[in-house]
Amino acid sequence: MYFEEAVRMLLANPVRTFLTIIGLIIGVGAVISIEVLGHSMAGSISETLGALADNSFIIFPGTMQGDFQKAAIRLSDLDAIKNSVPNIASATPVSGTDELIRYGHNLGRFFLSADSNPPFANTPIAYGRRISDDDIANAVDVTVISWKAYNRLFPAGGDPTGSSIYAGTHRYVVVGVRAQPRQGALNVTFGGDVSIPYTTYVREYVHGDRILAARFTVNDISTLPQTETAVINRIRELRQVGPDVRYQSFDKASFTQGINGVFSAITIVVALIGAVSLLVAGIGVMNIMLVSITERTKEIGTRKAIGARRGQILAQFFIESLMLSSIGCFIGMAIGLGIGGFVNSVFIIKLTGYTAPLPYAQAMAITAAFAAFVTAVFGTYPALRAAALDPIEALRYE
Amino acid sequence: MNNGNPHPAIVLRAITKTYKTGALEVPVLHGIDCNVARGEYVAIMGPSGSGKSTLMNIIGCLDRPTSGTYVLDGEDVSNLNDNALAEIRLKKLGFVFQGFNLLARTDAQKNVALPLFYAGINGRERQRRAMAVLDEVGLRDRAHHKPNELSGGQQQRVAIARALINDPAVLLADEPTGNLDTKTSADIMALFDKLHDGGRTILMVTHDEAIARRARRIIRLLDGLIVADEPSSLTVP
Numbered sequence: 030m031y032f033e034e035a036v037r038m039l040l041a042n043p044v045r046t047f048l049t050i051i052g053l054i055i056g057v058g059a060v061i062s063i064e065v066l067g068h069s070m071a072g073s074i075s076e077t078l079g080a081l082a083d084n085s086f087i088i089f090p091g092t093m094q095g096d097f098q099k100a101a102i103r104l105s106d107l108d109a110i111k112n113s114v115p116n117i118a119s120a121t122p123v124s125g126t127d128e129l130i131r132y133g134h135n136l137g138r139f140f141l142s143a144d145s146n147p148p149f150a151n152t153p154i155a156y157g158r159r160i161s162d163d164d165i166a167n168a169v170d171v172t173v174i175s176w177k178a179y180n181r182l183f184p185a186g187g188d189p190t191g192s193s194i195y196a197g198t199h200r201y202v203v204v205g206v207r208a209q210p211r212q213g214a215l216n217v218t219f220g221g222d223v224s225i226p227y228t229t230y231v232r233e234y235v236h237g238d239r240i241l242a243a244r245f246t247v248n249d250i251s252t253l254p255q256t257e258t259a260v261i262n263r264i265r266e267l268r269q270v271g272p273d274v275r276y277q278s279f280d281k282a283s284f285t286q287g288i289n290g291v292f293s294a295i296t297i298v299v300a301l302i303g304a305v306s307l308l309v310a311g312i313g314v315m316n317i318m319l320v321s322i323t324e325r326t327k328e329i330g331t332r333k334a335i336g337a338r339r340g341q342i343l344a345q346f347f348i349e350s351l352m353l354s355s356i357g358c359f360i361g362m363a364i365g366l367g368i369g370g371f372v373n374s375v376f377i378i379k380l381t382g383y384t385a386p387l388p389y390a391q392a393m394a395i396t397a398a399f400a401a402f403v404t405a406v407f408g409t410y411p412a413l414r415a416a417a418l419d420p421i422e423a424l425r426y427e
Numbered sequence: 428m429n430n431g432n433p434h435p436a437i438v439l440r441a442i443t444k445t446y447k448t449g450a451l452e453v454p455v456l457h458g459i460d461c462n463v464a465r466g467e468y469v470a471i472m473g474p475s476g477s478g479k480s481t482l483m484n485i486i487g488c489l490d491r492p493t494s495g496t497y498v499l500d501g502e503d504v505s506n507l508n509d510n511a512l513a514e515i516r517l518k519k520l521g522f523v524f525q526g527f528n529l530l531a532r533t534d535a536q537k538n539v540a541l542p543l544f545y546a547g548i549n550g551r552e553r554q555r556r557a558m559a560v561l562d563e564v565g566l567r568d569r570a571h572h573k574p575n576e577l578s579g580g581q582q583q584r585v586a587i588a589r590a591l592i593n594d595p596a597v598l599l600a601d602e603p604t605g606n607l608d609t610k611t612s613a614d615i616m617a618l619f620d621k622l623h624d625g626g627r628t629i630l631m632v633t634h635d636e637a638i639a640r641r642a643r644r645i646i647r648l649l650d651g652l653i654v655a656d657e658p659s660s661l662t663v664p
Contacts (some may be wrong), residue, residue: 030544030550034533037532037533041531041532327526327528328528328530330528331522331524331528331530332541332545333489333513333516334487334489334516334522334524334528335516335517335521335522335541335542335545335589335590336513336514336516336517336518336520336542336545336546336593337513337517337545338510338513338514338545339509339510339513340510341545420489421484421489421490424489424524424528
């Protein structure tokens with residue numbers, strides 16, 4: 030009955046109702062659409078990072094420091110670290126070089142990189158296998174190539190394993206092909222296009238002791254951050270440098286955390302914008318409810334004369350505010366989801382090849398919270414005022 | 428219609444009402460004593476400022492007397508709080524206003540059923556009882572018309588039906604024909620006669636001598652006092 034009357038009142042003045050809720054529609058619409066976009070951006074970044082192995086981290090000398098050379102990690106440090114720092118399963122150099130790669134008459138310039146087992150990227154394998162421990166132990170001349178390299182070098186398709194490709198005069202036997210990653214403009218390929226065992230790489234390409242960076246895998250993933258610190262400390266000892274020489278580490282978990290931090294910051298900004306629009310829209314709702322109560326003073330007097338209690342008048346106007354703000358908020362939500370979904374399917378999918386599903390539950394929760402907040406804060410006063418009207422005065426009102 | 432209930436419908440004893448506007452005290456009623464028996468049909472008359480609206484508000488439980496005792500249908504209602512007064516209006520009183528005061532955009536049946544909603548009665552029962560009272564006022568076939576689709580007389584009938592739906596101890600009518608033409612007024616007065624014949628207690632405020640004479644008893648107020656209380660000289664055949 031209260032709801033029925035509220036609907037009737039709102040429909041009685043459709044233009045006024047619409048103008049009142051338009052602020053809510055815009056506010057909630059903006060918040061929800063940005064929420065959707067943030068959600069799918071974060072989703073696509075973590076999807077991209079998903080190709081990185083969880084149990085590994087990379088240490089490299091911090092850039093932007095005085096004596097960069099002094100900080101350089103040595104190839105010879107790796108065994109020492111592996112033998113002295115607990116929880117380290119493997120320590121391998123991270124390095125790579127641009128090479129002209131040839132198969133038959135097909136040529137392409139690709140990034141040839143050192144890889145280990147488990148591999149740098151856990152991208153699925155389309156043909157053959159990954160680099161094995163045996164390949165590494167014996168520094169065998171084998172390679173796993175990316176889908177991109179495969180397409181260039183083997184345009185005819187088919188299983189290329191067993192074929193030989195050449196980097197200059199070095200010959201490598203293709204033992205595996207990594208599967209095609211999702212298609213997107215921002216797609217990042219981890220691990221290089223032509224991966225060879227790091228031992229092979231060191232033998233063929235590393236001259237001198239200095240390496241770009243080192244990659245470590247751990248046995249126990251739960252203590253990975255502590256292991257990172259221990260490794261950095263060990264490197265400082267080995268290099269005989271103080272804490273002023275900085276090293277940076279990179280692992281999937283902390284990188285993901287960093288990304289999530291950025292999105293939390295965006296979320297806070299959006300929440301602030303939402304709060305302001307909520308305030309403005311809420312004042313609009315309150316204003317129109319006060320106008321409506323003034324217009325219906327005589328009606329309220331009549332209701333009271335025929336026996337409506339204060340609480341019943343209060344409930345009627347409170348529910349009217351609730352309907353008004355709920356309608357506004359849920360239209361806003363629908364529009365927000367619509368805009369978010371559209372931008373997702375038109376732009377974000379092109380950037381990253383991936384979009385997260387629309388966060389319906391989250392959107393519903395945000396919208397319901399908005400509606401409840403606006404009603405509670407801006408609907409209560411008008412309803413109280415209506416309930417407190419003196420029936421005699423109200424009946425006399427023209 | 429409360430037959431078998433031994434109490435008079437209305438007992439007023441030494442009712443006074445004084446309005447306070449800042450430091451200024453405006454006495455309006457100076458001591459009203461009056462009984463209205465069950466089934467009586469009474470008109471209250473008096474010029475502007477005589478206090479008849481104030482008296483009507485007190486009898487209608489919209490206002491409390493400054494002093495004195497008001498017993499409605501056996502219950503002392505002189506000093507009840509707002510919600511208790513609302514409850515009394517809901518259960519024991521029916522209001523008919525000069526301007527009908529129907530909810531716009533709401534059909535006759537729902538208008539009539541409104542008091543039952545406030546009494547917490549379910550929708551089906553509300554509908555059934557609203558149809559029964561609309562039948563009583565001869566508007567069964569207009570149940571689903573909205574006020575703007577009804578004539579003034581029909582609207583006032585709907586308002587009367589709304590006043591009757593809770594089976595009130597007293598039906599209060601404030602200038603019920605004030606907004607109606609002569610012929611329609613006659614129709615409404617005929618309906619009041621019929622309700623009186625059916626045993627309803629009716630209290631009506633009016634300026635119109637001819638309308639007042641339709642009642643069986645006329646109370647005349649002047650400057651906050653009852654100056655005359657006599658049977659109506661004109662009896663309707």
